[in-house]
Amino acid sequence: MPALKSLLTGAMTLAALCALPACAQPAPAPKATPTAANDADPALWVVKDKDTTIYLFGTVHVLKPGLTWFDEAVKSAFDKSDTLVLEMVEPDAATMQGIVMAKAIAPTGAPTLTQRLPADKRAAFTTAIAEAGIPGAAAERLKPWFASIAISMVPIRKAGYDGDQGPEKILTAAAKAAGKTVTGLETAEQQIGYFDGLSDGAQVTFLTSTLDELPKGAATLDTMVADWSAGRTDALAKTMNDGLKDSPEVAAKILYDRNARWATWIGERMQKPGTVFVAVGAGHLAGDKSVIADLATKKLKAVRVKY
Template sequence: MKPWKNMLLSLTVSVGLFASSVPALAATPAASAPDTSIQVNGKAIDYSHGEAIVKKGTTLVPVRLTVEALGGKLQDVKNGTVRIVVNGKTVTLKEKAQLIGGVSFIPVRSLAETAGYDVRWDRQTHTVLLVSKATGEAARGFLWEVKNGPTTVYLVGSMHIADDSFYPLRDEFEKAFAEADYLGVEIDVSKAADEAQQKMVLEMGSYTDGTTLKDHISAQTYKELGELLKANGLKADAFDQFKPWVVETTIGSLQTSEAGYEAEAGIDLHFIQQAVKNKIPVLELETYESQLGMFNGLSDELQERNLKAAIEGFDTVVDSTDEMAEMWKSGDEKALLEMTTAIAADPEYYKALLVDRNVGMADKIDGYLKSGKAEEYFIVVGAAHYLGNEGVLKLLEDKGYTISRK
């Protein structure tokens, strides 16, 4: 069964925010996986030295041989900074190289995406597949339009973590945003690093009664968590002060961030940054406190179930996020609906994560539509909020609005 719960967080709440409030933890390399192979457009790279290795879930490859296999050229490596030549242009990689056995290694995703390749994973053959990106084809994503008299609302389904392959967005997104008088988001994630927000996470997500995580989850779950943390270079008790919902969201971010998916590249933050630059008012449909409160209000039993799911699905988080990214970029409503409705199997989680929040969002959007003014609103919330019988689109249709996909 796919780890739907962990995947859906990237479509429903800004989970990347929690990691910024959890103390940094020193990590050491995990064991390598020498059987990982790399293919470029279906052809395996024959490394004469320095085979691909895996550390903490990240596949590292020899820089020179890999960039040449991708049709590029290594310019130089100085103090870990890698410069390559792609299509006649010199580009500096964001990731630093590591010197292993006298060979410079770099995360394969960083190198491949810079060279213009999509990165996929074949779990059965333990192979990283690098596939040339189609040129000139922008991601479809999710965009709908609702009108009421002189007022127009554009509804965008966001993926809260993303990478450079999501951009540039289709012209329809940028044109609609260019005409917007207001940007609406779940919460303004650009404020996530504020001291007050970090304090709120620590106050709500930490135990203050003298107990620790070990006292609130089963011995088996605590053991499995400790083993996972140690396998990834952390201390087994690294998260003892935090409640299960904080631990769950944080360990998920360990994998996705190393795979290149970051909140900084999320669709909502992309438009927030543009709104600030263009001095467009940013409206929040929810509050930071309400999102944290939703997690903090989950029953102890559900928090442990979610934590167990995160532990069990840890090794497949990147694969699942890759799958979700492809779903978003292709604009596949069927796949989105499948992901969304799958969570209904857990009634408490479904109600808290989607149903209750969808009602609040739909009511806010209804209010914008009833302004009676010739204004345009550009609303960006997690894609999972829109579809299904209890989704935002259906709730707006029940209020009498006609919605068209763009």
């Protein structure tokens, strides 16, 4: 299973993960020099009735400087909205560290992480952990899901991607400046819990697959961002979600179950008047069992906004 792709559509935003404790922090990426503005037109949908409008905007959680997406229809929809709804409202760094570390460390007496890996993956794990800046002794006590996320960030950061450039950070700042309500569909504890709640076997497979995909991490994200920028939702869904087919447990917990819950939330929110701007990972809004597909089962039609 291409676990790296799953991580990029997973429960946590990579921006939030960049606030992980120092023991799991890669060296800071070099500051990217802003490039000439590149126009991006990511997909936007709207669900509405006589007194309620809900915009659905798919994000990529980390971007490089110089990409202009917060304009045209996206900015217009945001400006009309009273409330911004994200996957989660990111807590402060200290709180996030506490939440993560309460779940990231394996129980005393458990086998080391290296011992839990197939023999042919151990050398790659040692190299990846060192590049992530995690001391070997500390790495051995990590749970596989956490190690997967920590090492997956390294090539992405080296390539110049930055959580501070991600739509969630920019939208949150704009909402606060405009006095809009900002809320989350989930809490940080819930999102961490989705990963920590994976079975031991799924977590180990998650880590080994991440190791396999690591050399292609930056290229994979480049492809995803290109498709996101052009509004190619089918291509984006294929890149982001196809790897989940080989792991029903991960697909259910990280993607499909959450999509269904979010569609239910949207259906309930449609019963109240107002205008809402919902921004979640783009993989949740494309393909089979997406939020868009789940809304259709509730007789709610999400219409693609043309611009």
